[in-house]
Amino acid sequence: MAADAQQTPQQQLDEQLRSFEAALPDVADEPGLYELQVRFLGKNGAVTKLRRLMGKVPPSERKELGKAFNRVKQAMETHLATRAGELAAAARERDLARRVDLTFIPDPPRPGTLHPITQTRRELERVFRRLGFDVADGPHVEAELYSFDKLNILPDHPARDMQDTFFIERPTHLDHADAPALVLRPHTSPVQARTMLQHGAPVRIVAPGTTFRRDDDATHSPMFHQIEGLYVDRNVTMADLKATLYAFVEAFFGRGLGVRFRPSYFPFVEPGAEFDMQCPFCFDGQLSHGCGLCKQSGWIELGGSGMVHPAVFEHCGIDSSVYTGWAFGFGIDRMAMLRHGIPHLRHNFEGDLRVLEQFTSP
């Protein structure tokens, strides 16, 4: 298609028309047609370029050249319109020829399933409701006041360190003096404080929910789930706590398993204890012999517990000379993993359907 220097501009135009006409039958669809149009008539198209020669021919020849240009342009445009009509008609033919089988029964939509953590949370709620507990809730973005101060966690406690807790910047549009200091709650214990302040004693609640800490490794995730228990009344003792934990473990794992306390420290309880349950995977009815899941110890660590510290009662408007109570807290994610045999914490939060689809909702 290279323009021959010997050819007159008219000849060059005619040659462009011929190559246009040669290309036209190969165009199979609208985008192809548009491409052809741009190639010849677009801003840098072959014909448009030739039109620029107009200024270079002697004035006497300009009129003829102008006519030739218009003739070629018009011919091309007519071709384009005709071909566009043909393509549209062919597309319509294809549409009409398509048959839809109206009797076809498609696969039914697959119902989703509840996330294993949600299933576990609901099961925990169900078990504790049967034991006489109400289910309480609290905000994820929580005041430092409820997360720490009301719970007797003093300003120099490590939980109040930037390394451990996600602190939220105070909103700048509020007067700083009025804006409450906020955190992503690092445990479910603020729900204890809220419930006691709102309802007073007696109290019997569990508070399951999402919690956040600056922790991220194979066994810790910055977002995780806990369930908190709180029982406050006259004459409540640690024996009630142990009996409740026994009853819970039996209901949740479907068999009687031992529960043991180990002395421990939490600022909001005194005395404080961590509690373990016998490993349900290697317990033969008499003894837990040790397995990979309990790291050969026969026991699985569940969480923290203890008698509510009198200072917490005072902060939350409950008379500690009249009432006693206990609280416990443990992780839901590990419970779900134990119950369903999920090998890695990260499987809980990756949203991988190949994992999640294995847990059909009960």
Ligand code: PHE
């Ligand atoms: N809040 C504690 C934690 O997150 C657990 C706990 C709850 C301990 C209630 C004692 C009583 O580690």
